[in-house]
Amino acid sequence: MSDERVLCLSEEAGIAESLVRLARSLPLGAQGRVEALVLAGAPPGAADRLAGAGADGVTTVSGAESGDPQVVAAAVASVVESLTPTLLLTGSTKRGRELAGRLAGRLDLAVVTGATSITLAADRLTVERETLSGNAIATERVERRPALVAMLPGFDAPRAAPAASVTRAEHPAPVVAALVEVRERRPKPGGEVDVEKAERIVTIGRGLKRKEDLVLIEALARALHAEVGCTRPLAAEAGWLSDDHWIGLTGHRVHPKLYLAVGVSGAVQHLVGMRAAKVVVAVNKDPKAPIFAQSDYALVGDLYQIVPALTKALGG
Amino acid sequence: MAGKLRIGVAVKHGVDVVLTRADKATGLIALAGAPRKTSDFDKNAVEEAVRLRDKHGGVVTAISVGGPNAKEALREAVAIGADEAVLVTHDGWADWDTRAVGRLLAAASRTLGGFDLLVLGEGSTDHFSGILGPRVAGELGVASVAYARKITLENDLLLVEKDLEREVEVVAAHLPAVVSVGQEINTPRLPTFLQNLKASKKEVRVLAPEALGVDAATLRPSVVAERVRVPEVPRKLTTLTGATPEELAQRLREALASEGVLP
Numbered sequence: 001m002s003d004e005r006v007l008c009l010s011e012e013a014g015i016a017e018s019l020v021r022l023a024r025s026l027p028l029g030a031q032g033r034v035e036a037l038v039l040a041g042a043p044p045g046a047a048d049r050l051a052g053a054g055a056d057g058v059t060t061v062s063g064a065e066s067g068d069p070q071v072v073a074a075a076v077a078s079v080v081e082s083l084t085p086t087l088l089l090t091g092s093t094k095r096g097r098e099l100a101g102r103l104a105g106r107l108d109l110a111v112v113t114g115a116t117s118i119t120l121a122a123d124r125l126t127v128e129r130e131t132l133s134g135n136a137i138a139t140e141r142v143e144r145r146p147a148l149v150a151m152l153p154g155f156d157a158p159r160a161a162p163a164a165s166v167t168r169a170e171h172p173a174p175v176v177a178a179l180v181e182v183r184e185r186r187p188k189p190g191g192e193v194d195v196e197k198a199e200r201i202v203t204i205g206r207g208l209k210r211k212e213d214l215v216l217i218e219a220l221a222r223a224l225h226a227e228v229g230c231t232r233p234l235a236a237e238a239g240w241l242s243d244d245h246w247i248g249l250t251g252h253r254v255h256p257k258l259y260l261a262v263g264v265s266g267a268v269q270h271l272v273g274m275r276a277a278k279v280v281v282a283v284n285k286d287p288k289a290p291i292f293a294q295s296d297y298a299l300v301g302d303l304y305q306i307v308p309a310l311t312k313a314l315g316g
Numbered sequence: 317m318a319g320k321l322r323i324g325v326a327v328k329h330g331v332d333v334v335l336t337r338a339d340k341a342t343g344l345i346a347l348a349g350a351p352r353k354t355s356d357f358d359k360n361a362v363e364e365a366v367r368l369r370d371k372h373g374g375v376v377t378a379i380s381v382g383g384p385n386a387k388e389a390l391r392e393a394v395a396i397g398a399d400e401a402v403l404v405t406h407d408g409w410a411d412w413d414t415r416a417v418g419r420l421l422a423a424a425s426r427t428l429g430g431f432d433l434l435v436l437g438e439g440s441t442d443h444f445s446g447i448l449g450p451r452v453a454g455e456l457g458v459a460s461v462a463y464a465r466k467i468t469l470e471n472d473l474l475l476v477e478k479d480l481e482r483e484v485e486v487v488a489a490h491l492p493a494v495v496s497v498g499q500e501i502n503t504p505r506l507p508t509f510l511q512n513l514k515a516s517k518k519e520v521r522v523l524a525p526e527a528l529g530v531d532a533a534t535l536r537p538s539v540v541a542e543r544v545r546v547p548e549v550p551r552k553l554t555t556l557t558g559a560t561p562e563e564l565a566q567r568l569r570e571a572l573a574s575e576g577v578l579p
């Protein structure tokens with residue numbers, strides 16, 4: 001079996017560390033190596049933390065401070081040339097995927113994004129990933145190297161001991177012209193809730209008739225010490241709630257103890273966001289709503305009658 | 317940009333996620349022969365391409381890489397307003413992987429005369445690799461912007477609002493460029509009966525990889541799906557009943573208390 005050289009990089013410091021731990025947990029062979037990249041914009045101390053997470057080598061790229069994925073890809077490509085990794089790991093975040101695509105086009109790599117786990121056995125690389133709008137898991141065999149795997153945030157990353165000796169290197173980025181110029185950067189509204197960490201969530205869907213009626217849902221959420229979640233239409237189309245409440249394929253993935261879905265039909269793209277909930281309760285006036293097939297407890301009826309009663313019963 | 321604007325738009329005829337069912341006994345999904353439809357964001361991509369053409373003039377060419385029935389996605393693109401339709405296919409069609417599709421889209425862009433702007437969806441409904449736009453741009457060596465929520469064009473300068481997880485970036489790039497768009501960018505029009513009828517008669521140009529200068533033998537899959545399964549989450553499926561909303565609420569309170577999930 002030949003040895004694996006894994007190169008880990010992510011614009012998110014926490015993900016970069018988890019990637020190093022994940023790489024460390026794979027059977028890389030006697031001469032196998034875990035290399036980590038520190039890119040422009042990394043927080044101070046990033047190199048030390050990557051070393052602490054188990055990297056054999058940490059390369060700090062100087063230059064390439066640009067919002068243009070082309071510039072960053074050129075820098076990473078030149079590191080790839082000198083370290084000749086067999087496998088590149090990154091995070092399946094928006095920037096992670098954009099960089100992955102850019103790099104893959106440049107270097108003609110095999111790519112798997114949205115990965116949930118990796119298996120390496122006897123030179124065979126297999127990856128599990130979400131597919132079909134997140135409602136299925138595909139097991140994919142990678143037939144070409146080097147390959148790039150983008151891991152969905154939240155993947156398992158077992159702790160590992162630091163390597164006995166860690167090589168540190170500086171790598172000057174090649175100078176390339178940016179093709180894209182960032183003119184403005186503004187934070188998105190929100191930051192009100194972190195549904196991904198919530199223990200209880202009351203999610204409201206299009207069963208709600210008017211924005212003013214949100215008070216009913218907020219009262220129920222208060223009674224349950226829960227956060228308020230919503231389906232896509234309420235955030236993206238109506239704008240009644242900010243994006244940080246949005247749950248599903250294109251929103252947040254949550255894993256609360258209790259998920260109470262009110263006036264939510266249960267579209268596949270929503271279900272993927274709530275699949276990991278321990279107990280699911282659905283309130284819907286349509287007994288045939290698909291959400292009921294994914295629920296522990298079904299309450300069939302009008303939310304305008306049921307929600308106030310629930311607030312009362314669950315509040316005290 | 318010399319002369320009229322040439323816009324390419326990539327449309328995928330992908331597996332219909334809603335109609336596809338897993339085998340009850342095994343939990344496995346067979347993708348071969350599964351029902352297909354136009355990938356959701358690709359309709360936004362076509363709509364955006366058509367709006368840009370209507371404003372600035374030019375030609376919109378829809379391209380799909382797929383089997384013979386991918387013509388349906390192309391006809392939908394024409395019904396929305398695309399001027400031309402190109403299908404890239406090969407005999408005995410079997411799905412190509414993302415690498416192959418990326419190489420074919422890049423080759424199509426080159427050999428069909430070079431697009432000033434190539435528009436893609438930011439992810440396909442079924443596969444959602446979510447990288448094809450940047451991948452094609454990386455291969456062509458042109459500018460790329462993903463996650464576009466708003467596009468404006470001033471001569472050959474493209475201004476895009478890029479929607480990231482926690483921030484929005486406004487970026488500028490000169491044509492030629494590749495942009496991938498999400499669902500929030502527009503609402504694709506619903507073609508009229510007449511537009512659909514006209515589109516159904518539209519000639520689709522069919523090209524093999526070789527016609528684009530790509531040797532099909534080099535498109536061997538780099539990634540192969542061994543199996544696709546639906547993760548089974550066991551749920552109790554208990555319907556609670558009560559004569560009044562209050563009684564129903566009481567039943568739920570008892571159930572949640574015994575589950576130990578109340579505060």
Ligand SMILES: Cc1cc2nc3c(=O)[nH]c(=O)nc-3n(C[C@H](O)[C@H](O)[C@H](O)COP(=O)(O)OP(=O)(O)OC[C@H]3O[C@@H](n4cnc5c(N)ncnc54)[C@H](O)[C@@H]3O)c2cc1C
Pocket residue numbers: 204205206207208230231232233234246247248249250251252262263264265266267268269270273283284285286289301302303304356357441499
């Ligand atoms: C590519 C893509 C990505 C997507 N990503 C997401 C995502 O991340 N998250 C997401 O949520 N969606 C997503 N969607 C949208 C998804 O397909 C559905 O359209 C959406 O989830 C439906 O939201 P809803 O359940 O609130 O509305 P609806 O489907 O309209 O359902 C409303 C429900 O409320 C019930 N109802 C109405 N009145 C009452 C009442 N008085 N009392 C009780 N019940 C009532 C109705 O019976 C119905 O079941 C995505 C779609 C696509 C194509």
Ligand SMILES: Nc1ncnc2c1ncn2[C@@H]1O[C@H](COP(=O)(O)O)[C@@H](O)[C@H]1O
Pocket residue numbers: 326327328329355357358361379380381382414417435436437438439440443444445446447448449
């Ligand atoms: N077979 C295909 N033919 C044409 N365009 C495609 C094809 N597959 C993907 N695309 C384009 O690439 C985008 C992203 O797809 P994906 O990388 O699968 O998430 C889609 O929204 C389409 O615009």
